[in-house]
Amino acid sequence: MSTAAQDAQLQVDALVGAGVQKRDVFSDVTSGSRTAIERPGMKRLLDYAEAGDTVVVWRIDRLGRSLLDVLSTVNLLRGQGVKIQSVSDGIDPETTSGRMMLGMLAEYERELITERVNAGIAAAKANGTRFGRPPVDPAVIAEKLTIAQDARAKGRTAEDAARLVGWSRATLYRHQQAARARDAVSEQV
Numbered sequence: 221m222s223t224a225a226q227d228a229q230l231q232v233d234a235l236v237g238a239g240v241q242k243r244d245v246f247s248d249v250t251s252g253s254r255t256a257i258e259r260p261g262m263k264r265l266l267d268y269a270e271a272g273d274t275v276v277v278w279r280i281d282r283l284g285r286s287l288l289d290v291l292s293t294v295n296l297l298r299g300q301g302v303k304i305q306s307v308s309d310g311i312d313p314e315t316t317s318g319r320m321m322l323g324m325l326a327e328y329e330r331e332l333i334t335e336r337v338n339a340g341i342a343a344a345k346a347n348g349t350r351f352g353r354p355p356v357d358p359a360v361i362a363e364k365l366t367i368a369q370d371a372r373a374k375g376r377t378a379e380d381a382a383r384l385v386g387w388s389r390a391t392l393y394r395h396q397q398a399a400r401a402r403d404a405v406s407e408q409v
Contacts, residue, residue, distance in 0.1 A: 231278040255285065255292070257293065257296070262283075270301075270302070271300060271301030273302050274304070274305050275297055275302055276304075276305045276306075276307060277304065277305070277306050278306075279306055279308050279309045280306045280313070280322070281309075283297075283304075286329060287325045287328070290326075291322055291326040294313045298313065361395055364385040364386075365396065367384065367385050368382060368385050368387075368392055369381075378392060
């Protein structure tokens with residue numbers, strides 16, 4: 221089992237072996253979900269790198285916490301005219317096939333995220349979690365309608381009557397229309 225320090229040293233050794241001088245190695249020892257550009261080492265790299273430079277990474281996934289973050293970082297660097305070279309995984313964003321590979325990996329990650337979210341929603345629903353607005357007690361609606369109708373009968377505008385019970389004018393109209401529809405159905409029965 222290797223420690224984080226040993227893993228980092230392997231990466232530094234690979235970069236030095238690829239011709240990077242130790243003084244030009246930028247690294248972060250950060251956990252969590254911070255995006256690449258929020259990390260101190262990446263900020264230093266972005267400030268240091270200039271158009272025409274080549275950023276050499278041990279593996280392309282070292283440029284972010286997720287494939288989407290990697291793609292964002294690659295696009296940011298390339299937008300600044302900085303080339304990227306990956307030492308151990310062979311993904312070269314400078315080539316058409318390398319960009320295609322990154323795009324496919326990012327799309328795959330988006331789909332996985334969507335699947336996980338949908339699975340989480342389905343599991344929550346199966347466990348009884350209700351989504352959307354909580355149901356409103358019909359008795360409360362009827363009481364508010366009565367108050368609003370009394371206010372209207374006393375000369376208040378629909379907007380004032382609705383505001384009196386905490387509704388918008390459109391909500392008042394919607395509840396009045398639903399009440400009329402319920403009354404019409406009950407008369408037919």
